[in-house]
Amino acid sequence: MSCMRYKGYAARVEYDERDDIFVGRVLGMRDIISFHASSVPELHEAFRGALDDYLADCAERGVTPEKPASGKVMLRIRPEVHAAASVAARAAGKSLNQWADEVFEQAAMA
Template identity: 70%
Template sequence: MSQMTYKGYTARIEFDDRDDLFVGRLLGVHDIVSFHADSVGGLHHALQEAVEDYLADCAARGVEPEKPASGKIMLRIRPEVHAAAAIAAKASGKSLNQWAESVFERAARRRAGG
């Protein structure tokens, strides 16, 4: 599995060996936005077209397109984990938000394979 991004929207890409196609689906939006192509170049074009179609459809319906993320996150964690994170942040010279962002970013990159 791979990922591609266009205009802040990320798509999961898989290869369908039955149909010999790359298949993609946008992540982080409730609407089903999918696309496919038989080449990598075609896949880039198909992703762009799918996102543009999604945005145009939202505009036509008068609804705000979903954003993959707002930049705000609310977590409920055990108090001892919260305290340990606050200490780790202070020890690294960062605010808890800055520290948590760097931890999330490293974890997400490892998960995405990059």
């Protein structure tokens, strides 16, 4: 499984052995945007086409396209983890939001 990116959106790609094709789906959205192809170049084209079609359809209907992330995250974590994160943020001279943003970024890029 791997990930593709286009216009700020990410898609998960898997190989379907039964049908001998690559299948992708845009991540982080309620709307379902999927695509498939039999080669990697076709897969890139199918992803761009599916996303461009989605954005064009939203524009035609006068609706705002769904974004993969709003920038707001609500987490439920154990109190001891929350306390430790708060201490780590203060020790780094940052707010919990600033600290968490950096930690999330490092984890996501790993």
